[in-house]
Amino acid sequence: xxxxxxxxxxxxxxxxxxxxxxxxxxxxxxxxxxxxxxxxxxxxxxxxxxxxxxxxxxxxxxxxxxxxxxxxxxxxxxxxxxxxxxxxxxxxxxxxxxxxxxxxxxxxxxxxxxxxxxxxxxxxxxxxxxxxxxxxxxxxxxxxxxxxxxxxxxxxxxxxxxxxxxxxxxxxxxxxxxxxxxxxxxxxxxxxxxxxxxxxxxxxxxxxxxx
Amino acid sequence: xxxxxxxxxxxxxxxxxxxxxxxxxxxxxxxxxxxxxxxxxxxxxxxxxxxxxxxxxxxxxxxxxxxxxxxxxxxxxxxxxxxxxxxxxxxxxxxxxxxxxxxxxxxxxxxxxxxxxxxxxxxxxxxxxxxxxxxxxxxxxxxxxxxxxxxxxxxxxxxxxxxxxxxxxxxxxxxxxxxxxxxxxxxxxxxxxxxxxxxxxxxxxxxxxxxxxxxxxxxxxxxxxxxxxxxxxxxxxxxxxxxxxxxxxxxxxxxxxxxxxxxxxxxxxxxxxxxxxxxxxxxxxxxxxxxxxxxxxxxxxxxxxxxxxxxxxxxxxxxxxxxxxxxxxxxxx
Numbered sequence: 115x116x117x118x119x120x121x122x123x124x125x126x127x128x129x130x131x132x133x134x135x136x137x138x139x140x141x142x143x144x145x146x147x148x149x150x151x152x153x154x155x156x157x158x159x160x161x162x163x164x165x166x167x168x169x170x171x172x173x174x175x176x177x178x179x180x181x182x183x184x185x186x187x188x189x190x191x192x193x194x195x196x197x198x199x200x201x202x203x204x205x206x207x208x209x210x211x212x213x214x215x216x217x218x219x220x221x222x223x224x225x226x227x228x229x230x231x232x233x234x235x236x237x238x239x240x241x242x243x244x245x246x247x248x249x250x251x252x253x254x255x256x257x258x259x260x261x262x263x264x265x266x267x268x269x270x271x272x273x274x275x276x277x278x279x280x281x282x283x284x285x286x287x288x289x290x291x292x293x294x295x296x297x298x299x300x301x302x303x304x305x306x307x308x309x310x311x312x313x314x315x316x317x318x319x320x321x322x323x324x325x
Numbered sequence: 326x327x328x329x330x331x332x333x334x335x336x337x338x339x340x341x342x343x344x345x346x347x348x349x350x351x352x353x354x355x356x357x358x359x360x361x362x363x364x365x366x367x368x369x370x371x372x373x374x375x376x377x378x379x380x381x382x383x384x385x386x387x388x389x390x391x392x393x394x395x396x397x398x399x400x401x402x403x404x405x406x407x408x409x410x411x412x413x414x415x416x417x418x419x420x421x422x423x424x425x426x427x428x429x430x431x432x433x434x435x436x437x438x439x440x441x442x443x444x445x446x447x448x449x450x451x452x453x454x455x456x457x458x459x460x461x462x463x464x465x466x467x468x469x470x471x472x473x474x475x476x477x478x479x480x481x482x483x484x485x486x487x488x489x490x491x492x493x494x495x496x497x498x499x500x501x502x503x504x505x506x507x508x509x510x511x512x513x514x515x516x517x518x519x520x521x522x523x524x525x526x527x528x529x530x531x532x533x534x535x536x537x538x539x540x541x542x543x544x545x546x547x548x549x550x551x552x553x554x555x556x557x558x559x560x561x562x563x564x565x566x567x568x569x570x571x572x573x574x575x576x577x578x579x580x581x582x583x584x585x586x587x588x589x590x591x592x593x594x595x596x597x598x599x600x601x602x603x604x605x606x607x608x609x610x611x612x613x614x615x616x617x618x619x620x621x622x623x624x625x626x627x628x629x630x631x632x633x634x635x636x637x638x639x640x641x642x643x644x645x646x647x648x649x650x651x652x653x654x655x656x657x658x
Binding site for chain 1: 525
């Protein structure tokens with residue numbers, strides 16, 4: 115039960131397509147509590163990452179993911195650029211030299227990625243950020259793998275946990291990022307970063323469901 | 326959306342090309358990645374000042390590149406922080422061997438991107454001091470928020486620190502002066518209308534014809550309170566009172582008063598506001614010894630204003646008065 119190099123590339127392509135299809139939705143969520151550009155910025159970054167992905171030769175998953183991270187850092191801007199850039203850089207560092215990933219590989223990659231994002235953005239669960247989707251997704255995946263379920267099922271549980279975490283941001287009062295300036299007025303809105311992070315994990319589960 | 330643009334995605338690059346055509350005597354523009362540096366950069370032996378932020382606040386920051394102010398500015402997409410590669414290249418292009426100050430407005434994106442850039446510059450043996458500007462009294466400064474936003478004081482800090490660097494002060498001195506300006510400057514803004522981010526195509530928020538937003542930021546992010554529209558005099562009181570009580574400014578203090586347009590408010594209204602501000606501060610026993618009035622830190626076409634007060638001493642006053650020659654601010658040169 116593994117995902118191979120091409121599966122990883124397909125995940126990135128599908129994520130880029132999902133972001134493109136939902137960029138207005140993401141920007142609308144952002145307009146409610148931020149500055150309304152999350153969808154446009156993520157779309158610009160992912161669209162810039164695609165041609166670079168196709169240009170990579172070989173089958174090093176880590177190198178491909180690192181390339182995505184570098185592109186996001188230089189193309190997205192805002193807070194999402196360094197944060198998603200760091201996420202992909204850490205996924206890449208954790209999978210460097212591998213041409214396929216098993217469940218344990220993905221678990222430790224998620225572990226590094228979430229750690230990296232937290233070190234950069236200094237957010238904790240409950241701050242109403244992407245961390246609210248990423249932390250439960252990481253934990254659910256690790257628990258599922260330790261419980262011996264298949265990679266495909268573990269990915270689904272991780273996606274479900276991200277979804278719950280995303281929805282749980284709605285009543286929260288933001289404590290990081292621009293949304294925190296609104297204080298109590300940030301409650302009642304779903305966090306756009308948690309929403310795009312859920313997409314990332316849902317698309318992984320969908321793309322790799324037969325793994 | 327009614328805007329004088331060609332395509333929303335080309336706004337930043339075409340405006341930069343316009344700046345390159347218009348101001349080649351002041352600045353050199355790089356298009357890959359985007360940044361601009363003063364025409365004579367790097368100035369050997371001088372501390373260099375680099376700032377940057379989302380576009381849409383013109384003339385800040387690009388309009389303040391030149392003698393006596395910034396050495397480089399990095400424009401991001403509209404209301405979006407620039408990226409570390411831009412900041413790194415700009416930092417390298419202006420480093421004259423005396424170190425580089427990054428003047429960073431306190432927004433999560435700007436902070437994270439400038440931090441990454443400073444890490445990269447240090448790897449290339451360039452000494453970087455980052456100074457964060459967080460002067461917006463509309464935002465509660467607490468452990469539970471991202472902290473106060475950087476707004477009007479940024480313009481004053483760039484001018485004053487630019488003068489200090491021009492005088493040959495050290496990296497530590499220039500960055501300390503920058504921190505002093507930040508600690509003595511306070512701002513608050515308001516909006517009569519929203520603005521439209523070109524890529525979004527619609528107003529960032531909705532305000533009724535009879536409403537105003539008090540405590541607005543400079544990115545169209547909603548403020549802390551919506552209120553019925555009021556007179557200029559009342560708006561001045563609602564902005565200046567929290568500013569004066571925050572520092573606090575005390576009777577006898579000399580201040581620089583900066584009345585800024587958010588982009589859509591005309592100069593005639595700024596003078597009406599300034600007139601009310603003079604009376605208000607007179608009542609508080611504060612003496613305006615310097616002023617700046619006009620659109621300097623804007624929010625696209627938003628109608629509204631911000632007020633910034635900076636507590637002056639002799640040193641800051643003389644640095645403020647020192648010659649400056651940039652596209653957006655020029656005197657004595």
